[in-house]
Amino acid sequence: MSLIHDKSIFLITSKDPENDNFGTGFVIKKDLLTAYVLTCSHVVRDVGGRDKVEIGIYSVTVIAQSPDGHADDLAVLKVESEVPLHNSILPLGNFGKSGSSFTIFGYWLYDKRNKQYRLEQIQGSLGKLVGIKSRHQPDSIDAWQLKINDDSTLQPGFSGSPVIDSKSCTVIGIVSHLEGQGRTGQAVSLVNLKKNWAEMPDDLLREEPYDLVAVRELMKYIFDQTGLSLFIAENFSSISATNLPFLVEIDFLINDCHQKNKISELLNYINRFAPKKYKIFYNRNPDSQYNFTKDKKLFRCCKHFRFLKFSKSRYRETDREVISQCEIELVFENLSKFPPEVREAAIGALAGALKISREEIKVLEVRKGSVKVRIEIPSISLDKLIELYEKDRNLMQQLGIIYVVEVFEESFYLENIRTLLIRGFTREELVTICYENFISIYDTITLNNTQSEIVDKIIEYICRESQISNFLELTRERKPDIYNNFSPYYKVPRRPGQVRDYSRQSRRRVNSYRLRRPEILIAGFIGIVVAALGFIVLIIGLSLILFSTGISAFGQVFLFLGLLILGDIVGRVVSRATRRAGGEVAGRVAAASYFVGLVLIPTLILIIALIRQLANGNHQEALLTITSLLGWISQYIFSDIFFGGASTSTGLIGGGFLAYRRAS
Numbered sequence: 001m002s003l004i005h006d007k008s009i010f011l012i013t014s015k016d017p018e019n020d021n022f023g024t025g026f027v028i029k030k031d032l033l034t035a036y037v038l039t040c041s042h043v044v045r046d047v048g049g050r051d052k053v054e055i056g057i058y059s060v061t062v063i064a065q066s067p068d069g070h071a072d073d074l075a076v077l078k079v080e081s082e083v084p085l086h087n088s089i090l091p092l093g094n095f096g097k098s099g100s101s102f103t104i105f106g107y108w109l110y111d112k113r114n115k116q117y118r119l120e121q122i123q124g125s126l127g128k129l130v131g132i133k134s135r136h137q138p139d140s141i142d143a144w145q146l147k148i149n150d151d152s153t154l155q156p157g158f159s160g161s162p163v164i165d166s167k168s169c170t171v172i173g174i175v176s177h178l179e180g181q182g183r184t185g186q187a188v189s190l191v192n193l194k195k196n197w198a199e200m201p202d203d204l205l206r207e208e209p210y211d212l213v214a215v216r217e218l219m220k221y222i223f224d225q226t227g228l229s230l231f232i233a234e235n236f237s238s239i240s241a242t243n244l245p246f247l248v249e250i251d252f253l254i255n256d257c258h259q260k261n262k263i264s265e266l267l268n269y270i271n272r273f274a275p276k277k278y279k280i281f282y283n284r285n286p287d288s289q290y291n292f293t294k295d296k297k298l299f300r301c302c303k304h305f306r307f308l309k310f311s312k313s314r315y316r317e318t319d320r321e322v323i324s325q326c327e328i329e330l331v332f333e334n335l336s337k338f339p340p341e342v343r344e345a346a347i348g349a350l351a352g353a354l355k356i357s358r359e360e361i362k363v364l365e366v367r368k369g370s371v372k373v374r375i376e377i378p379s380i381s382l383d384k385l386i387e388l389y390e391k392d393r394n395l396m397q398q399l400g401i402i403y404v405v406e407v408f409e410e411s412f413y414l415e416n417i418r419t420l421l422i423r424g425f426t427r428e429e430l431v432t433i434c435y436e437n438f439i440s441i442y443d444t445i446t447l448n449n450t451q452s453e454i455v456d457k458i459i460e461y462i463c464r465e466s467q468i469s470n471f472l473e474l475t476r477e478r479k480p481d482i483y484n485n486f487s488p489y490y491k492v493p494r495r496p497g498q499v500r501d502y503s504r505q506s507r508r509r510v511n512s513y514r515l516r517r518p519e520i521l522i523a524g525f526i527g528i529v530v531a532a533l534g535f536i537v538l539i540i541g542l543s544l545i546l547f548s549t550g551i552s553a554f555g556q557v558f559l560f561l562g563l564l565i566l567g568d569i570v571g572r573v574v575s576r577a578t579r580r581a582g583g584e585v586a587g588r589v590a591a592a593s594y595f596v597g598l599v600l601i602p603t604l605i606l607i608i609a610l611i612r613q614l615a616n617g618n619h620q621e622a623l624l625t626i627t628s629l630l631g632w633i634s635q636y637i638f639s640d641i642f643f644g645g646a647s648t649s650t651g652l653i654g655g656g657f658l659a660y661r662r663a664s
Contacts, residue, residue, distance in 0.1 A: 014047035039160035069136035106161030153182030245400030252345035531597020567655025571662025587664030
């Protein structure tokens, strides 16, 4: 759950104790002692009308509401407090795209007996933009169809919840209906808010989205720590949080401007601060003024060749969708004295460093009085975080992270324990163990129980009684050799914060812990074979071209492009052979196998041919083979020493680098 959204979402109930209806609302504007909350009009009616609306201990006034029977279903509440409010604003936007992802925050009744409500976060994707017509309203109202992901559902009480676009972090609709047992629903567009709220500020509803990830990348490119502090002091002196880690300060500034609808103003200030660097970013991305995150191509003139595109990371979007979640604890430096907005900026900066969306990081716990945050992220992102921690201390300093540890809810590999009991012990041996050590299990065993059923009884008992460690020690004493065959049994959390030396050994451990040596050898052998066969095909094609044209320039260009393509192919093959889990190890294997295949295999073929010719006494054929090879090289490759040598060398280096990047 986002730290900011906890203070942005309100539970709306009735002052009448006999009325159990409730709904959700969220802050769209606020002053020091006043906040304006947007919800559904039918929520106001369900709780008993304008005079019955209740939000905690605050004074509530309904200042705008759609008439009964109208399809726009919007209401604005004025919440007043006697003490300063610290609620965060959720920006509003009049845009959206079918298929884009969203996040919904809403309250639901999880304990009916005690009337306890819980704030829930669910994700989904936008469906079609449809028109809703009411007989009491002449014009149709725009509304988004909602499709909920995974096993989550819309619940009663979600009416009035914000539908937040994942990319722009802007509210693009408000939940009004649930359908299909909560698997689908409907959200009213905010385009008609002005008609129902005449005093609405003109700049409250945005007409164009901003890619906040792109803005972050722009600021990282332009500023350093000193320049950013100077920039904030000159243009945003009202921001109270200073002396933050570099990337955290960037996210805090972006979030603050986003809530106050000042992203356009921020970009104008950046343009005036560093116009040359801003222009460079703009020229790289002419399609969109605010989209600075497109992958850079090696050669823009060859953009149609996919093999020329350098992959920045092996953590692809499709990989993240199928990776299970895991929990980690982060300890941030010097953030305990700052408000939750700063800690939220720290989480957002971490998401940006891992190239994932903020919604993929779920905050599980923030320990009061400390800066230790327990979060849940995709396991493949955890792998990247641990690698970054051990290799890029400067980045961790910019994020303010001083310690990372992986957390397990279960500290044992129960599947390995089950395999040990089934394959390492007979049924009679398991019964004997239970009789001697676990009499309560033995009393439940019957003659009809199979070995698998007995194993299930044992595992259930030792888990319930916290006897797993004692049971493993017992099995190790009885059969130590078999015990080692099915290990590991204990999950050991990775603690990269304990790794202080960056030796070659520690780097190798980080990059290769998911690969075994046989897998690396097999991948390297496959890469060598592919490189050798590809080089032979390349030489045959080159010979045909030169034979037909007789111009060596065509041959040099053909060889240059062929070496690049071959490097990309070898990288793809090694990546697939290592199941896309090798990291830098797979990249080094791909580059090495590429060069070995190009040099070693053709050389061996030539040597074998020469040996056979010499063994058969064909000295003239052997001499002809050597002179033909040297003549071919000198005539077609190095006929122009500078151009031919440079193009061939560049092709070899580029192909090796492509192989490395594609595999890693």
